[in-house]
Amino acid sequence: TAAIDTPDADEIMRQANAKGWRISDVWNTHWHPDHAGGNAALKAQVGARVTGPSEVERIGAAPDRVVEEGDIVKLGKLTARVIDVGGHTLGHVAYVFDEAKLAFVGDALFSMGCGRLFEGTPQQMWTSLQKISALPDDATLYCAHEYTQSNARFAVTVDKSNPALLERSAEVDRLRAANKPTVPMSLRLEKATNPFLRAPLLKEAIAMPSAQDWEAFAEIRRRKDAFKG
Known part of the structure; x- marks a missing residue:
């Protein structure tokens, strides 16, 4: 184990x-x-x-x-590949079990959020998030913290016209009121509701229509860092 x-x-x-x-x-x-x-x-x-x-x-x-990107790790009959998802820290990795369609992503990606950039750059973190996004939509993601409710409160400030986000936010409130977890989460749902993965679609909403994708991500991360909700 x-x-x-x-x-x-x-x-x-x-x-x-x-x-x-x-x-x-x-x-x-x-x-x-x-x-x-x-x-x-x-x-x-x-x-x-x-x-x-x-x-x-x-x-x-x-x-x-x-281990680093490209390495393979095994446990019994299970095999995972290592991907570099640096940004939150340098040398941050995720373990991807392709056959089982699941990944342990640490603090790189949270349910409707992502880790603060303590050591990496916005460009680096954006590249890391794209690696996670490239996994199958039906992949299950295991993140390391139960931050979903506060992440949802921030997400609606930058993506308030997203019906999938509003629906998910309400469901998260119901789950947490019943003291139930909101993780793991599906990549498909993250792509639909996580503002950091949706950064390219939110450029108008954050008044950066001409920004590069990573620049939009960086602005959303900056706003989340300052968010007090």
Whole structure:
């Protein structure tokens, strides 16, 4: 069994033990402590083998296996390919299971949102989002945080005439009121409602009709960074 990122080693072990699973591997998406902070504890407790980008070394030991775009990782009968989705951080990767049509995208893409650009450039992040967008529309995406409700509140400020967004926002409110999760999410739905993926379609709405696609993305990201809703 692999843990995709390690925000809390104790909780991961509680969940694994309750299900009778043995954590043999850790696959990190990026180096932030809420994603790789439990690596050392899991290695100490169960001897987990850590796979991830080289930047993981910034908060502890280097990964047992360093991966980058184009690499293949395996767990039992499952195979995933690694894609570079840097922008939120440098050396941020996603794990794509093509046969199962699912991907673990870390903080590169959220439900109706995307990660802040702590280290990368808008151009870099836009390129990364295009890689995710190129996956099959029926792919299931596993992001790392439950930010959907706040993301939806921002999304309607830049895409308020989008009926799919308004419908989804209302559904998210219903789910969260019932304390139910909104992730994972489908890529098809993200393409229809995520303002960061829809940046080329929102140039008029953000008063940048002549902007390049990445410039429109950068403006939407700037507005989200300043959003207080």
